[in-house]
Amino acid sequence: MNQEYIKADVWSIIEEGYDQETVKSSESLFSLGNGAMGQRANFEERYTGPTFQGSYIAGVYYPDKTRVGWWKNGYPEYFAKVLNAPNWIGIDVLINNEPLDLFTCSSVTDFRRELNMKEGWYKRKFKATLPNSIKVQVEITRFLSLDLNELGAIDYNITLLDQDAEVTFIPYLDSGITNEDSNWDDKFWNTTAVDSKGSRAYIEAHTMKTNFKTCTFMHAELYHAGKKLNVAPGLSKKDTWVGHTYTQKVKQGEPISLHKFGGYTVSRYHKTGSLVEAADSVLDQALELGFDVLLEKQKKAWASIWQMSDITIDGDIKAQQGIRFNIFQLNQTYLGTDSRLNIGPKGFTGEKYGGSTYWDTEAYCIPFYMATKDQKVARNLLKYRYAHLEKAIENARKLGFKNGAALYPMVTMNGEECHNEWEITFEEIHRNGAIAFAIFNYYRFTGDYSYIPEMGLEVLIGIARFWYQRANYSEAKNKYVILGVTGPNEYENNVNNNWYTNYLAKWCIEYTLEQLQKVKDGYPDDYQRIIGHTQLTSNETDKWKGVAKNMYFPYSEKYGVYLQQDGFLDKELITVEHLDKLDRPINQKWSWDRILRSPYIKQADVLQCFYFFEDHFPLEDLQKHFDFYEPFTVHESSLSPCVHSIQAAKLDRMDQAYRFYLRTSRLDLDDYNKEVEEGLHITSMAGTWMSIVEGFGGLRVIDDKLSFTPRIPKNWKSYSFKINFRNRILKVTVTATDTLFNLEGREQMSIRLNGKRLELNPNEEISA
Known part of the structure; x- marks a missing residue:
């Protein structure tokens, strides 16, 4: 696999060109999350090539019985598995009854996918020739709402390029899923109800042993040439699957699209008997707003997050992309709204390590969340x-x-x-x-x-x-x-x-x-x-x-x-x-x-x-x-380069500090450990933030005051970050020649810069 197939960009993760060898790695890199749920960047349509399908709900797990060669006193009885949850993103697509499947298409061109970190959405587009020789252009936009954190939204758009044809969408829910990570191949989920009501469908299921009750839901709307069609879908049901069928004759050049809203309601937050009712409430809100308005609200929500947590780097696109990717994934994984949740090493991007809570949270993650929230x-x-x-x-x-x-x-x-x-x-x-x-x-x-x-x-x-x-x-x-x-x-x-x-x-x-x-x-x-x-x-x-x-x-x-x-x-x-x-x-x-x-x-x-x-x-x-x-x-742990970067900077060995920084910030983007297809290294991403703020910025708390000993890599023109220190927001900008401080609010603040005391006045830029 080419380690550098991700394009350098300051705000987006971009892949150009369809390559079957990178599909599983990209499923990790383009993952989405909103603190309550997340999913790997699996294709919505059918894909018969190698793939790692994964959707996850925060805090929902299964106690998979420990598997060891022999038992030892004190051994844990189980290893907690983060569960691959019922799949709500699936949309089968057929053109004149031929399935759209990139693995079997005779050609795939103009393939591009983008994870826009600034605005919190994922887009994929391509042109494909199906085995029946029909050519299509496809563009899909997907996001997991920060405002309605039980909801995700998909806009799946198709344009026929060379002839008229019959287009069929089959949005579906599927609870017949399995974990990649399992000790005994136990059945983790029990499906109790598969229902459909008009354009809505629901699958109620609970986890075995832990008995987390969930309702996976969806609602779909069909648009032809920009106009919504009021059509009743066909219905297909199985024991663990429900799908709706929308078929429409479409002329060459006319766009047809399906808006699909889906997600999970969970017994952690709702009464057990009201999960379907709660799902309907979420869908009602989604439909009242519509896809476009929800997307605009998503952009505003992410703008608010970035306003405090962004780190800017001028003069080094790869370094800039790396730190924003790390900050983005940390915010996708944990937003601090529920003290029962924590930060798993893979977040919502995979199942390795059980996805549970490690010492990483206390050693690496807390500084990031303290300073940016x-x-x-x-x-x-x-x-x-x-x-x-x-x-x-x-x-x-x-x-x-x-x-x-x-x-x-x-x-x-x-x-x-x-x-x-x-x-x-x-x-x-x-x-x-x-x-x-x-x-x-x-x-x-x-x-x-x-x-x-x-x-x-x-x-x-x-x-x-x-x-x-x-x-x-x-x-x-x-x-x-x-x-x-x-x-x-x-x-x-x-x-x-x-x-x-x-x-x-x-x-x-x-x-x-x-x-x-x-x-x-x-x-x-x-x-x-x-x-x-x-x-x-x-x-x-x-x-x-x-x-x-x-x-x-x-x-x-x-x-x-x-x-x-x-x-x-x-x-x-x-x-x-x-x-x-x-x-x-x-x-x-x-x-x-x-x-x-x-x-x-x-x-x-x-x-x-x-x-x-x-x-x-x-x-x-x-x-x-x-x-x-x-x-x-x-440095074969993801947690290693960041500590060494901080200490190399402390010792004023900036070339070495920079090399360690680049390794920690692009650990997954460049797949240093040859394992990114298993998921991202979420907790070490907080160490990447520390390597800039504590390493290059030299941030410490000494005698109850912020202290800075800033340094800058030789190929950077400047970098900046914000700190929320005791409810006072301080922006720090470091250049090759000076350090600038901007204090928000109304109170003065005393800090130390290179050991000397400096008084900051609010809303006044001070250069030193």
């Missing part, structure tokens, strides 16, 4: 974890922990652990620390302390209890150690004393103790409630202090660096530059045994700690550790 959005992400605290305690209890110790899951949908690889499930416990760090980071950025006495302190107590119990005293070292873990570098399993994990454990305990005292002093009622609920005693917290104070950290005197874990220097330390290119990526070319014995690092591990706790170490320590570990890093 109202702080309530980030607060909802933290509220999600508080709501799952009891499940986290239950997860820890299954592994033998006691007294309210909490281990948050590596993968979850409802708070239960549902990851079924032992080295991750049992050992990648650093995820607990990312959640505590997110609480700290949220307060540091927003200034909203209320979350901690209301919810966060209980989360911190559970996490601190876990770290206390997970560490054990080593007489040989006269220190507390943490054994048998997997750090962020998943190419090292079951290691002892992963430095990042040990440092997080120490910090989590100390931070929890600080917040206990702060809540006791400032929020006595909350403090008494929390102490009563958790039964926390001073005797217990004194024991915590002993562990934190005497934690062991592996260190090399020879190299002057903290070691990734005990024994790292026992490896054959051959850097990545000496790896044969034919061996890359090693996760696809090497045995697992060979990877584990190698020094190669999947993603930032020691350097992840330097990213979180940059202010704990002098700059020369970052430089020393970066120079030691980056040469061993293969």
Whole structure:
């Protein structure tokens, strides 16, 4: 596959030319979402070539029974599968009874598809010669409404190019779908009703086991030569399928189009018995507005999102396209309106990883949502974890922990652990620390302390209890150690004393103790409630202090660096530059045994700690550790390049920072990992935003104030971004010679630029 078939454009993702080899990749790249549902960019019409059909509803999942070679105590019973939902976009098209199918057409020319990120719509057009020699021109526009988030809309337009013919549209709903990702090929959906009413159709179905009830619905309208036709469709029904047939004799050159409105109503938001009624209400609103007005409202809704979240880059089209693609997909995936939802690694673009919640949200996504939206959005992400605290305690209890110790899951949908690889499930416990760090980071950025006495302190107590119990005293070292873990570098399993994990454990305990005292002093009622609920005693917290104070950290005197874990220097330390290119990526070319014995690092591990706790170490320590570990890093995790880009910029190594930025921003567009057809890397896209704002822009919060140390790649003329800092909107523009600040609102603001204080006046551009 040509990695660079996507055309460079500042506001759109564009593919020109039909290529069967790129269909599945483009289905990922051109995906649509609106926070409540999403879908891959499957063709509406029949396609018999290789394809990955996928439609998804936020928060709807199936507990697919774990499949392992042998069972282990504490193993999750299931892996939560994001479900391929009933398909509402389908429209079979026949010309003189010949199906339109690009895979079987004798020719396909002028093929072009565009995902317009500025306005939030997807368009595909082409000319095709069917097997019966009839030539047609087709143009399809589709979007998922932000205003009516249970609704999607399609305009499917056909023009006959060389003769008159009979055109048949068959819009349909289909609940007879399966998942690409399934452990046992279970039946995930049970269809309970297939109904039709005039131009509307409905399929009611529920998920097996979890019993999410859904109504998939549609309404279609036929237009001929620009005029709406009031025709009653023919009806076809099967056990899991319903279709309406519209047939019309059409002259050469006359356009005929079908407007199809469809989507889902779900029992999460409606009473179980009223899903069809709710669907009718959505369709009534859609029909009252019509396709064109809905599209205009879509453009306005996206304009509002971009007004705050856009990053502009002048002088580098590919870099500009990359960052907007990342920001667009993040907003398609999560808009913060429902605290029961979270951000899956593939969003609405695929099924890999279960599509559930990982530590990615706390480590990478929260900064993006804090800075580009109202702080309530980030607060909802933290509220999600508080709501799952009891499940986290239950997860820890299954592994033998006691007294309210909490281990948050590596993968979850409802708070239960549902990851079924032992080295991750049992050992990648650093995820607990990312959640505590997110609480700290949220307060540091927003200034909203209320979350901690209301919810966060209980989360911190559970996490601190876990770290206390997970560490054990080593007489040989006269220190507390943490054994048998997997750090962020998943190419090292079951290691002892992963430095990042040990440092997080120490910090989590100390931070929890600080917040206990702060809540006791400032929020006595909350403090008494929390102490009563958790039964926390001073005797217990004194024991915590002993562990934190005497934690062991592996260190090399020879190299002057903290070691990734005990024994790292026992490896054959051959850097990545000496790896044969034919061996890359090693996760696809090497045995697992060979990877584990190698020094190669999947993603930032020691350097992840330097990213979180940059202010704990002098700059020369970052430089020393970066120079030691980056040469061993293969960056085969989507989460790796962004951290390294930020740190390279901090070290003023802008050529290297730019290369890492380009890799993270175009990871999917250029398919670096040769896997984009499985779906996009949504959570790492937030890291791309960070690589510009925190990396090139040098944004930090220091002493309760925004601080900037801006730098600019040499081939950029300028770049700009906006920050919502404590309900004050600040636009920052960086050029090769100066930095410009524009503060919106009415209040003054004090910031630091390159360490010097700068006073900003509202609605006044300041250049420095």
